[in-house]
Amino acid sequence: MRLALIRRDTAARGAMIAAPAVALVLTILCSLVLFAVLGKPAGTALYALLLEPFLSWYSFSEVLLKMAPLCLIAQGLAIGFRANVFNIGAEGQLVIGAIAASALPVWYPDGTSALMLPAMLLLGGLGGMAWGAIAAGFRTRFNANEILVTLMLALIAAQVLNYLLLGPWKDPAGFNFPQSVLFPDAALLPILLPGTRVNVSLLLALAASGLAWVVMRHRFSGYQLLVGGMAPRAAAYAGFSERRAIWISLLVGGLAAGLAGAAEVAGPLGQLQRSVSTGYGYSAIIVAYLGGLNPLGIVLSSFLVSALFIGGDNAMVSAGLPVAAVWVFQSLLLVFYLGGLAFLRYRLVVMHRPAQSVP
Amino acid sequence: MAAPPLLSLEGISKSYGAVRANRGIDLTVDPGQVHAILGENGAGKSTLMKLIYGVETPDEGRILWKGRPVTLANPADARALGIGMVFQHFSLFETLSVVQNIALIVPGSRATLAGRIRDLGREFGLEIDPDAMVHDLSVGERQRVEIIRCLLRAPDLLILDEPTSVLPPQGVERLFATLRALRTKGMAILFISHKLEEIRALCDVATILRAGEVTGRLVPRDHSAADLATRMIGRNIPPPAHPVAHDLGEVRLELAGLDHAAEDPFGVSLSGLSLAVRGGEIVGIAGISGNGQKELAALVSGEIAQPALRRDTVRLMGQPVGDTGVAGRRRLGLAFVPEDRLGRGAVPEMSLADNALLTAHGQGLVRRGFIARAAERAFSARVIAGFDVRSRGPEAEAGSLSGGNLQKFIMGREILLSPKVLLVAQPTWGVDVGAASDIRQRLVAMRNDGVAILVISEELEELFEICDRLHVLHKGRLSPSLPTRTTTTEDVGTWMIGGRAA
Numbered sequence: 105m106r107l108a109l110i111r112r113d114t115a116a117r118g119a120m121i122a123a124p125a126v127a128l129v130l131t132i133l134c135s136l137v138l139f140a141v142l143g144k145p146a147g148t149a150l151y152a153l154l155l156e157p158f159l160s161w162y163s164f165s166e167v168l169l170k171m172a173p174l175c176l177i178a179q180g181l182a183i184g185f186r187a188n189v190f191n192i193g194a195e196g197q198l199v200i201g202a203i204a205a206s207a208l209p210v211w212y213p214d215g216t217s218a219l220m221l222p223a224m225l226l227l228g229g230l231g232g233m234a235w236g237a238i239a240a241g242f243r244t245r246f247n248a249n250e251i252l253v254t255l256m257l258a259l260i261a262a263q264v265l266n267y268l269l270l271g272p273w274k275d276p277a278g279f280n281f282p283q284s285v286l287f288p289d290a291a292l293l294p295i296l297l298p299g300t301r302v303n304v305s306l307l308l309a310l311a312a313s314g315l316a317w318v319v320m321r322h323r324f325s326g327y328q329l330l331v332g333g334m335a336p337r338a339a340a341y342a343g344f345s346e347r348r349a350i351w352i353s354l355l356v357g358g359l360a361a362g363l364a365g366a367a368e369v370a371g372p373l374g375q376l377q378r379s380v381s382t383g384y385g386y387s388a389i390i391v392a393y394l395g396g397l398n399p400l401g402i403v404l405s406s407f408l409v410s411a412l413f414i415g416g417d418n419a420m421v422s423a424g425l426p427v428a429a430v431w432v433f434q435s436l437l438l439v440f441y442l443g444g445l446a447f448l449r450y451r452l453v454v455m456h457r458p459a460q461s462v463p
Numbered sequence: 464m465a466a467p468p469l470l471s472l473e474g475i476s477k478s479y480g481a482v483r484a485n486r487g488i489d490l491t492v493d494p495g496q497v498h499a500i501l502g503e504n505g506a507g508k509s510t511l512m513k514l515i516y517g518v519e520t521p522d523e524g525r526i527l528w529k530g531r532p533v534t535l536a537n538p539a540d541a542r543a544l545g546i547g548m549v550f551q552h553f554s555l556f557e558t559l560s561v562v563q564n565i566a567l568i569v570p571g572s573r574a575t576l577a578g579r580i581r582d583l584g585r586e587f588g589l590e591i592d593p594d595a596m597v598h599d600l601s602v603g604e605r606q607r608v609e610i611i612r613c614l615l616r617a618p619d620l621l622i623l624d625e626p627t628s629v630l631p632p633q634g635v636e637r638l639f640a641t642l643r644a645l646r647t648k649g650m651a652i653l654f655i656s657h658k659l660e661e662i663r664a665l666c667d668v669a670t671i672l673r674a675g676e677v678t679g680r681l682v683p684r685d686h687s688a689a690d691l692a693t694r695m696i697g698r699n700i701p702p703p704a705h706p707v708a709h710d711l712g713e714v715r716l717e718l719a720g721l722d723h724a725a726e727d728p729f730g731v732s733l734s735g736l737s738l739a740v741r742g743g744e745i746v747g748i749a750g751i752s753g754n755g756q757k758e759l760a761a762l763v764s765g766e767i768a769q770p771a772l773r774r775d776t777v778r779l780m781g782q783p784v785g786d787t788g789v790a791g792r793r794r795l796g797l798a799f800v801p802e803d804r805l806g807r808g809a810v811p812e813m814s815l816a817d818n819a820l821l822t823a824h825g826q827g828l829v830r831r832g833f834i835a836r837a838a839e840r841a842f843s844a845r846v847i848a849g850f851d852v853r854s855r856g857p858e859a860e861a862g863s864l865s866g867g868n869l870q871k872f873i874m875g876r877e878i879l880l881s882p883k884v885l886l887v888a889q890p891t892w893g894v895d896v897g898a899a900s901d902i903r904q905r906l907v908a909m910r911n912d913g914v915a916i917l918v919i920s921e922e923l924e925e926l927f928e929i930c931d932r933l934h935v936l937h938k939g940r941l942s943p944s945l946p947t948r949t950t951t952t953e954d955v956g957t958w959m960i961g962g963r964a965a
Contacts, residue, residue: 324829327820335810340766341801342821343789 109450120396123444131437138432144423152419153433157411163418165300167411169372172302173198173364175309175406177388179316180360182397184353186320187329188336191239191354193254194361195385196261197232201362202369203265204231206376209291210273210284220290225366232362235261236354243354244347250354262381269378283377293371305367310403312360317399329353361385387413390438396445412437467530469494469619469651470515470546475524477510484510486675488524492620497642497652499662499683501695502672503895508655511672512622515653516548517541547613548622553605557598561591561608569615576615583611587644588637601960602751603634610641621645622653627661628921631751632956639665657695659688673697696897712742715915716763716797716884717778721785723758723767731755733762733939740884740915745906747930747947748919749955755939756919757802760888763917764799765789780883793822796883800874800890802919804866808873811862815854818861819843819876826880842879850875851898867894874902878909885909888919903929923952937961 132150139146157163177194184191191197205228208220235257242248269282278285293303320326332339332349339346368380391409395402416430472490476483484507492498502508513519515526517535525532528544535541538548555564562577569576577593584590589607597605606626613621623642627635642652642665656662662669663683671679671694679694686694721736733755740746750756761767762777765788769776774785779795793799801808809818816839820828828839843857850871854864861869871894877885890906891899906929910916919936920926926933927947935942935958942958 322833324820324824324832324834327817327834331810331813331821334812335806337803337807338810338821341764341789341799341807343765343791343793345788345790 108453109446110453119444119447123441123447124394126444127437127440130440131433134436135433138429139423139425142426142429144425144429149419149423149425152422153412153415153430155415156418156422157414162300163414165297165302167407167414168297168302168306169300170413171406171410172306172309173368173384174388174391174410175403176305176312176364176367177357177361177384178391178395178402178406179309179312179399180357181388182392182395182399182402183316183320183326183329184357185392186333186397187349187353188333189243189350189353190251191236191254191357192251192389193235193239193256193258193261193385194357194388195381195383196254196258197235197358197361198365198368198385199258199261199265199381200235201228201232201358201365202376202380203261203268203365204228204362205366206273206284206287206369209287210376213285213288215288216290218290220288221293221370224291224370225363228362228366229359230362232358232360232365233355234358235362236358237351240351240354243350250350254354258385265376265378265381269376273376275375281377284375286375287370291370292374293367301372303367303371305364305371308363308367309406313399313403316402320399325352361388390434394438394441409434467527468492469529471527472511472515473525473527475511475514475521475526477514477519477521483675485514485521488672488675488677490670490677492651492653494619494651495646495649496668497646497654497666499666499669500653500655500672501657501659501662501669501683501691503657503695506672506695507675508672509624510675512548512624512653512655515541516546516622542616542618545617545619546622547616547618547620549606549609549613549624549626551624551626551628553609555597555605555608558596560594560596561600562593564597564608565593565612565615568612579615580611583614587614587641589614589641602753603630603637606630606638614645618650620651620653622655624655625657626654627656627658631959632923632952633960635661659683659691659695662691663688671695696895709743709911711744712913712915713781714739714778715742715780716740716886716917718763719776719778721762721776722773723762723769725758731758731939733758736941738934738941738944740917742883742913742915743910744931745910745916745918745929746944747926747933748917748936748941749923749926749933750921750936750959752921754936756888756936758939759936760799760801760886760919763886764797764801765792794825798822798877798880798882798885800870800877800885800887802888802892804869804873805862809861809869812860814858814860815847815852815864815872816840816843816857818872819846819857821876823876823880843876846872846875846879849879851901866892867898870894871898871902874905878905882914884915884917886917886919890918890920891922891925899925923955927952935959 135150136146139149157167177198181191181194205224207227208224209215238257239250239253242253243250269284273284275283275285293305296302296304296306328344329349329352331342332344332346364384365380369376373380387409391406392402394409395405412434416434419425419430420427468491470492472488475485475488477485488511500508500511510519514521517538517540520536526535533544562573562580565576565580566573580591580593589611591604591607591611626638630638645652654666666683669681669683670677673695683691717739718736721733723733725732731754736759738746748756748759768788769785771786774783777785779792779797782795784792784795805811810821819842820834820839823842826842828835828842840857846852847854847857852872852875853868864872870892874890890902894902903925906916918926918930930947933945933947933950933955935955937959938961945954
C-alpha cells in the first residue's frame with residue numbers, strides 16, 4: 105500500500121473551506137505541545153491568542169485598525185503574485201509612501217488647508233509607486249530578479265527614513281527623539297468609529313478590495329495578468345506583454361503600500377517615526393497567500409492575521425509568552441494552511457498493489 | 464507439453480478514474496516474434512505497454528512471464544526479468560557522450576562498454592561512435608543509442624513505442640533490418656504503431672486495440688492496409704478530398720532570407736529561409752522534429768521578434784512584421800496552432816471558456832475592457848460543438864481534456880477567428896484518425912476559401928494529402944519548393960536527411 109496525490113479535474117470547493125479550519129485545529133494542537141514544553145499556561149495563552157481580541161471593544165477596534173494596512177497592501181501584492189511578479193519589498197514602498205506623505209505636514213506644520221490630506225495620500229501613493237517602479241525598471245531592462253531588488257530597496261528605504269528622522273526632519277522641540285513634528289489636524293485622517301483609533305483607511309482598504317475583485321474577476325487586463333502567472337508561455341503565445349504585467353504588478357503593489365504608509369502617519373501615528381515600519385509590508389505577503397490571493401479571501405485573512413497580532417501582543421503580556429513563541433504560533437498556522445491548500449487541486453489516494461507474488 | 468509463451472497477459476484491465484484504458488486484454492508473445500500492437504491514438508496501446516514495463520500496475524488480470532505469474536511493480540522489475548523498452552521520447556543527456564550515457568545505467572568500465580557498443584553495432588547494423596556527444600547525433604542515431612542501451616542487458620523482449628515516427632523513410636528501412644536481425648537471434652519484439660504499411664512489412668502477428676479492448680488478432684501480411692484501417696477504427700474513413708488546383712490570391716506570408724541564431728547551445732539556428740504562401744494554398748514544412756521547426760514557428764508567430772533592422776525578413780499581408788510582436792501580427796489576421804497544447808496553446812487550470820478568451824478576445828468577447836461572459840461561453844460552445852470536442856462543456860478545465868480533444872478545441876478556436884493566414888504546427892498530433900481527417904478537411908475548406916495556410920508536420924502522408932507545395936526543413940535550412948503533385952516520398956526523404964533529390 106502506498107499513498108499518492110492525484111490531480112483533481114476541478115478545484116475542490118470543500119477543500120477551500122476545510123483548509124483554514126483544519127489548519128487552525130492543527131496549529132492549536134502543536135501549540136499546546138509548544139506551550140507545555142515552555143512551561144507556560146496553555147489555556148491562558150490560547151485564550152489570549154485566539155479569544156481576547158474579540159472580547160473587548162477596544163481590542164476589537166485595534167484589530168480593525170491593524171487590518172486596514174494589511175488588507176490594502178495584500179490586495180496590491182496579490183495582483184502581482186497572481187502574475188508571478190514577486191514584490192517582497194512592500195515594506196520599503198510603505199516607508200517611502202509614509203515619507204512622501206509626511207513632506208507636506210513637515211514643511212507646513214501649521215497648515216489648515218482641506219487639500220492637505222488628499223495631497224498627502226496622493227504623494228504617498230506616488231512615492232510607493234516610484235519605489236516599485238525602480239524594481240520594474242531593473243527587471244524589464246536588465247532582467248534583475250524583482251524579489252532581490254524589492255527586498256534590497258526596502259533596506260534602503262529604512263535608511264532613508266533613519267537619515268530624515270535623525271537629520272533634516274527631526275522635530276527641533278522633540279528632545280532629540282528620532283521623530284518628526286506632530287502633524288496638524290488637517291493632516292490627520294478622520295476617525296471612523298468614535299472612541300477608537302479606527303480611521304477611514306479601513307474604508308479605503310475595503311474599496312481597494314472591491315476594485316481588485318472587479319479587475320481580477322471581470323476585466324480583461326486582470327485576465328491577462330492571470331494567464332501570465334499561470335502559463336507564461338500561453339501569455340507569450342497569445343501576445344500578452346510580459347513587460348506590461350511586470351510594470352502593472354509593481355506599480356499597483358507600490359501604490360497600495362505607499363497609500364498604507366501615508367495612512368499610518370496620517371492615522372494612528374500622527375507624525376513620521378521609526379515605528380511606521382513594523383513589518384506590515386512583510387505580513388501582507390502572508391495575508392495575501394492566506395487569502396488564497398483572492399480579493400475576498402484577503403479581506404478575511406487580513407482580519408484573521410490582524411486578530412492574531414493583537415492576540416500575540418496580549419499573550420506576551422498575560423501569559424508571559426516570549427515573542428518567538430508568538431511567531432512560531434503564527435507561522436504554524438500559515439504552514440498548515442498552505443499544506444492544506446494542496447488538497448484543493450490534488451486528492452490523496454491509497455494505492456493497493458494487486459495481491460500477487462513474485463515467484 | 465509445448466514450451467510456454469514468453470509473455471502472456473490474461474484479462475488485463477486498467478482504469479484511470481472513469482476512463483477504462485484497458486479492458487480484459489489477452490495477449491501472447493512468443494520468442495523470435497515481431498508482434499505489432501495496432502491502434503489509434505487513445506486506443507490504450509501506451510497504457511498496455513506501461514503495464515508490461517512495470518510503469519503502471521493493472522487493476523485486474525495476470526501477467527505471466529515464461530509461464531509463471533509475475534508482479535511488475537516498477538520498470539526495474541521488468542528489466543530484471545529481461546524486458547527492455549525504447550520510449551518515443553528519448554532519455555539521453557545531450558551534454559554527455561554515448562558511452563557516458565550508457566554507463567549511467569549499465570555497469571562496466573567505459574572501455575569495456577565502448578567495445579560492446581561497437582560489437583553490437585556491427586552485428587545489428589547499429590553503428591555508432593561510442594565517444595560521440597549525444598547533442599551532435601541525429602534523431603535516428605539517438606534511437607540507435609537507446610536500442611543499444613537496451614540490448615546491452617540482453618533482454619528477451621524489446622518494446623518499441625512508435626519508433627518510426629521520428630525517422631525519415633530511409634531510416635525506417637535501416638531500423639527494420641536491425642529488428643529482423645534481432646528476431647533471427649530469437650528475441651521477441653513488441654512493435655507499437657499506427658502506420659499500417661510498416662506493420663505489414665515487418666510484423667509476424669498483430670493485435671488490434673480499439674477503445675481499450677482487443678478487437679482482432681491477425682497476420683498483417685494477409686490483410687490489405689485498408690482492411691487493417693477499418694478494423695483499427697471500426698468504420699470506413701472517407702477518402703481524403705484531394706485539393707483541386709485553383710486560382711491563387713496575393714502573397715500573404717513571406718519569409719525573405721530569414722536568419723536566426725539559436726540562443727541556447729542545443730537550439731537550432733536557421734539560415735536563409737525563404738518561402739511565400741499565397742491566399743488559397745497550403746504550404747507544408749516537412750522534416751524531422753528538431754531541425755528548426757520550433758524556431759520557425761516562433762519566428763512566424765511573433766513569439767520570437769527580430770531587431771527592427773531585419774523587419775523585412777518576415778512579411779504578413781504585405782507589411783514587414785519581423786520586429787512586430789504576437790499581438791500585432793494577430794491583428795493583421797494571423798492565427799496559430801502551436802505544437803504544445805498545455806501551457807502554450809491553452810492554460811490547463813482555466814476553463815475552456817476562459818481559454819477561448821486567450822486569442823478570441825477580439826471577437827466581441829471583451830466589451831470596454833470587461834469580459835463578456837455570455838459571449839465567451841457562446842464562442843467556446845461553438846468551438847466545442849463545431850469540432851466535436853469531448854468535454855463537460857465550456858466550464859471544463861482545459862487540463863482535464865485528453866490531448867486530442869484539447870487539440871481539436873485549440874484548432875477550432877483559431878479557425879473560428881477567420882484568419883487570413885493560418886500557421887499550424889502538428890495539426891493532428893494525438894488526434895484519433897476520424898477527427899484527424901475532419902481537421903484536414905477543414906484546412907482544405909479554408910484554403911478553398913482563400914486562406915493562406917502554412918502547416919508544419921512530421922507526418923509526411925498528411926502533408927502529401929493536404930498540401931499544394933512542400934518545403935523540407937533540415938538543420939535549419941529549407942529545401943526549394945516541391946509541388947506535391949510531382950514529388951515522391953523518396954525525394955522528400957532524401958531532403959529530410961540532408962541530401963539533394965536527383
